[in-house]
Amino acid sequence: MELNTASSVISFARELEEESARFYESLSSQYPGDEETFLDFAKENRKFIKQFENAYYSVISDAIEGCFAFAINPDTYKLNNKPVAGADISEAIRRALEIEDSLVRFYNDAAEQSKSLLADVPRAFTLIAKKRSGRKQTLESIR
Amino acid sequence: MAVLEEPIKGIKNVKNYINGEWVESKGEIVDVVNPATYQTIGRVPISTKEEINAAVEAAKAAFPDWRRTTPLARSRILFRLKNLLEENFEEVSRIQTQEHGKCIDESRGESRRGIENVEVACGIPTLMQGYYSEDIAHGIDEWVIPTPLGVFGIIGPFNFPWMIPLWSAPYALATGNCVVIKPSSEVPFSQMKLAELAEEAGFPPGVWNVVNGGRTVVNGMLDHPDIVGITFVGSTPTGRDVIYKRCGETGKRVIAQCGAKNFMTVMPDCDVERTVTAMMTSFFGNTGQRCLSAANAVIVGDDDAFYRDFVDKIVARTSNIKVGYGLDESVQVGPLRDKAKKEKVLRYIETGIKEGAKLLLDGRKVKINGDYPDTCFLGPTIFEDVRPDSRVGSEEIFGPVMSIMRVKTLEEAIEISNANSFGNGHSIFTSSGKSAREYQYNILSGNVGINIGIVAPMAFFPFSGMKESFYGVLHTQGREAVRFFTESKVIIQRWF
Numbered sequence: 001m002e003l004n005t006a007s008s009v010i011s012f013a014r015e016l017e018e019e020s021a022r023f024y025e026s027l028s029s030q031y032p033g034d035e036e037t038f039l040d041f042a043k044e045n046r047k048f049i050k051q052f053e054n055a056y057y058s059v060i061s062d063a064i065e066g067c068f069a070f071a072i073n074p075d076t077y078k079l080n081n082k083p084v085a086g087a088d089i090s091e092a093i094r095r096a097l098e099i100e101d102s103l104v105r106f107y108n109d110a111a112e113q114s115k116s117l118l119a120d121v122p123r124a125f126t127l128i129a130k131k132r133s134g135r136k137q138t139l140e141s142i143r
Numbered sequence: 144m145a146v147l148e149e150p151i152k153g154i155k156n157v158k159n160y161i162n163g164e165w166v167e168s169k170g171e172i173v174d175v176v177n178p179a180t181y182q183t184i185g186r187v188p189i190s191t192k193e194e195i196n197a198a199v200e201a202a203k204a205a206f207p208d209w210r211r212t213t214p215l216a217r218s219r220i221l222f223r224l225k226n227l228l229e230e231n232f233e234e235v236s237r238i239q240t241q242e243h244g245k246c247i248d249e250s251r252g253e254s255r256r257g258i259e260n261v262e263v264a265c266g267i268p269t270l271m272q273g274y275y276s277e278d279i280a281h282g283i284d285e286w287v288i289p290t291p292l293g294v295f296g297i298i299g300p301f302n303f304p305w306m307i308p309l310w311s312a313p314y315a316l317a318t319g320n321c322v323v324i325k326p327s328s329e330v331p332f333s334q335m336k337l338a339e340l341a342e343e344a345g346f347p348p349g350v351w352n353v354v355n356g357g358r359t360v361v362n363g364m365l366d367h368p369d370i371v372g373i374t375f376v377g378s379t380p381t382g383r384d385v386i387y388k389r390c391g392e393t394g395k396r397v398i399a400q401c402g403a404k405n406f407m408t409v410m411p412d413c414d415v416e417r418t419v420t421a422m423m424t425s426f427f428g429n430t431g432q433r434c435l436s437a438a439n440a441v442i443v444g445d446d447d448a449f450y451r452d453f454v455d456k457i458v459a460r461t462s463n464i465k466v467g468y469g470l471d472e473s474v475q476v477g478p479l480r481d482k483a484k485k486e487k488v489l490r491y492i493e494t495g496i497k498e499g500a501k502l503l504l505d506g507r508k509v510k511i512n513g514d515y516p517d518t519c520f521l522g523p524t525i526f527e528d529v530r531p532d533s534r535v536g537s538e539e540i541f542g543p544v545m546s547i548m549r550v551k552t553l554e555e556a557i558e559i560s561n562a563n564s565f566g567n568g569h570s571i572f573t574s575s576g577k578s579a580r581e582y583q584y585n586i587l588s589g590n591v592g593i594n595i596g597i598v599a600p601m602a603f604f605p606f607s608g609m610k611e612s613f614y615g616v617l618h619t620q621g622r623e624a625v626r627f628f629t630e631s632k633v634i635i636q637r638w639f
Contacts, residue, residue, distance in 0.1 A: 007251070
């Protein structure tokens, strides 16, 4: 089902962040050599949640098009975060890169569609997309 | 999509808050119903004359000390209130949805707008400063001191149970007055929660009072010699014929914000996609139960292709609106507040058909998201070929009904908008600065939008209104509210 309201998009973003945080937490226990990096990512995910929630709750206002701003198809951003037990680390990194790609796409789309909201919301989405793009380099270096 | 948890569990009894105490009323008790589930969620008292008198007496007794409390100290209590409102943001938003029916995004927006008024009022040490002239004559100085007046009554409507009393209360209190708030008995829980937080913030007993009820409480406020002023938001007949008139008779200050019939003028050079989006929230948001809701879409020009394309886009977009319980995050339009309100809108739809308007989208055939009774639900409805002088085109419907009209020129659009008896929140959608200026200059509307669907002024601007939409002089919110809640005391001084 398409997500149309700001509230449903924020909840969906929260789910995506939690899912990917759990994914990185599972990698941290499977690949102790890179534990710190994966745990840092998981921690940063929760910071992202705070960032977009703060933006949304600070500017959501009765006058803006909160209930009509979005047309997000959640299926387009489904994450494959199933455990990668026994797999080589390069397989885990490949999965992580897919997750990051999906999230960058989601945040960029959400930023584009939330332009009718006050500036803080699209700015928060864009910022998170940028930070997630930056993660890819770190992931590549592990591989 | 999951339905968010309801904050009000079981059946909650509403009490009055008088002189810092939560007190049971001796008045009749009526049920409060969640309009989406149609289940009783609480019971509210219809308080007695003695109870409103007790609240006014408590406020009057608290006034001298509260007035002597420094503006900075009063502001600190407001800061504490602001923090508590942030901490309880989600709960107060969900309460609004549960008691009123609006979608959760709309409730959160309402919470935010209410808090913004508290934030503005926190600036009272500077907002309330007077001014001074030295040597207005030989050795004589003159200055003005804005002084508080005493006890104010605040009468809230059902459509914004949380925010609207906050257009007044923070300014009244920050300037050193005491208040008695009467929430709508249909939606009493938001103001009950607000009073709990005000108590926690540290307002002294008697400064902030809440008395629930109906006409007895309103009449008690209007008749009481110790109430110095009233702010009211509600219908035009009540605002004009009861509140404004009686305040005039009894010498009270008054702000009466009333009904509306808002016209959205659409120029052929508008940004169609963004205009359509803005119109969705303006016509159908809050289920059309806003005094700033759009009612009439006036499409300008003789370009038939543009007209047809615009109308088709509006109908297509509206057809996909999800109607349901506001705590379901996927829902875009909630129920009307109660059965009687729905029936009133249904009568208008029938009237529109009889008047010869073309029904493009029939909200009576509503599909509800989830398993809820259809008692208060009504889908968005669109009429075409509506005459501006018809009942549907000229009267306030207060529901999710769009009436489309077509005119040849901008002048004609302004003329039919101005011919309407209301003047609350008209808008133009255009990419032409010239058209926008001509519109803004000539339109008779207290709040004017240029590419804005809902022309809701921010807390630091007055919430204006013209013609039958407003009775009074000064307005709620911002600097005008500070003026309303204070008298200018002028001092002229000479020392021999």
